[in-house]
Amino acid sequence: MINAQDLLTTAYDEAMLGLREGGIPIGAALFDSAGNLLGRGHNRRVQNDDPSVHAETDAFRNAGRRRDYRDTIMVTTLSPCWYCSGLVRQFGIGAVIVGESRTFTGGHDWLAAHGVSITVLDDPACVDMMTRFIAERPELWNEDIGVAE
Amino acid sequence: MINAQDLLTTAYDEAMLGLREGGIPIGAALFDSAGNLLGRGHNRRVQNDDPSVHAETDAFRNAGRRRDYRDTIMVTTLSPCWYCSGLVRQFGIGAVIVGESRTFTGGHDWLAAHGVSITVLDDPACVDMMTRFIAERPELWNEDIGVAE
Numbered sequence: 561m562i563n564a565q566d567l568l569t570t571a572y573d574e575a576m577l578g579l580r581e582g583g584i585p586i587g588a589a590l591f592d593s594a595g596n597l598l599g600r601g602h603n604r605r606v607q608n609d610d611p612s613v614h615a616e617t618d619a620f621r622n623a624g625r626r627r628d629y630r631d632t633i634m635v636t637t638l639s640p641c642w643y644c645s646g647l648v649r650q651f652g653i654g655a656v657i658v659g660e661s662r663t664f665t666g667g668h669d670w671l672a673a674h675g676v677s678i679t680v681l682d683d684p685a686c687v688d689m690m691t692r693f694i695a696e697r698p699e700l701w702n703e704d705i706g707v708a709e
Numbered sequence: 710m711i712n713a714q715d716l717l718t719t720a721y722d723e724a725m726l727g728l729r730e731g732g733i734p735i736g737a738a739l740f741d742s743a744g745n746l747l748g749r750g751h752n753r754r755v756q757n758d759d760p761s762v763h764a765e766t767d768a769f770r771n772a773g774r775r776r777d778y779r780d781t782i783m784v785t786t787l788s789p790c791w792y793c794s795g796l797v798r799q800f801g802i803g804a805v806i807v808g809e810s811r812t813f814t815g816g817h818d819w820l821a822a823h824g825v826s827i828t829v830l831d832d833p834a835c836v837d838m839m840t841r842f843i844a845e846r847p848e849l850w851n852e853d854i855g856v857a858e
Contacts, residue, residue, distance in 0.1 A: 605774065609774060610770055611769065611770065611772075611800075612796075617766075620761050621760065621761040624758070625758060625852065627851075627852055628857035628858070629857075642796075643792070643799040643800070644795070645795055646791040646792040646793070646794055646798075646816070647791075647795065649792075649795075651792070651855035652855045666799075703774065706801045708779060709777070
């Protein structure tokens with residue numbers, strides 16, 4: 561039996577890796593329905609100077625090319641933004657496990673309305689990580705979600 | 710005065726470049742409101758073996774990090790899929806010019822409902838390019854939009 565909190569650990573570790581690199585601490589991982597890891601990654605805006613690599617995009621990319629995502633689970637430390645929610649919808653990823661949606665809420669309700677299985681864990685460690693980051697680097701956080709000054 | 714058809718030329722040239730590389734012929738470009746090119750790119754699934762780089766993502770990436778997208782125009786040869794539509798919505802890109810939406814329709818109506826200025830050109834050259842490609846490489850096309858077998 562797959563435990564959502566166990567899967568979140570991989571995404572959380574990715575977020576912490578990103579933080580140590582000086583980046584935005586959001587991590588993600590793509591698993592198959594048996595819980596096998598397909599790809600993991602984290603936000604790379606700062607590290608790669610690349611605005612297009614959100615955590616979910618990085619995990620999706622690192623999972624390589626696939627013909628069918630219906631059986632896959634995207635795990636992310638933070639509620640997926642519209643960009644990453646669009647990724648989930650377009651590729652038909654079957655399930656999303658969200659670490660927390662207190663500090664930011666993107667499109668996970670929209671995904672649920674389109675048949676994606678959504679689990680929000682409200683994980684205290686994820687909440688704490690993003691709360692601290694947003695307080696310390698508000699301009700970088702706003703840049704990452706397209707909030708203009 | 711900015712001419713949408715002129716801007717489309719850059720996206721179309723990118724799509725043709727992708728086709729010559731053996732890739733999926735979808736191109737895009739990001740401009741500012743004065744018509745200055747900020748970034749251009751094309752689908753790189755085949756070339757980079759990377760499922761995460763749709764044309765709009767590539768153009769967005771190549772435009773570099775920005776704090777404000779409200780004044781920008783995303784031009785794409787094909788109606789943006791949900792992934793690319795989510796990109797436009799999250800980053801607040803103000804306008805999208807679509808080459809055609811006959812061969813595929815993604816989220817451009819959804820974007821219009823959320824205040825994005827949408828122009829669909831129904832360009833015959835774009836329609837012809839994608840019609841041929843889809844007929845010749847249906848499996849690759851379906852892979853790129855997440856249509857499982």
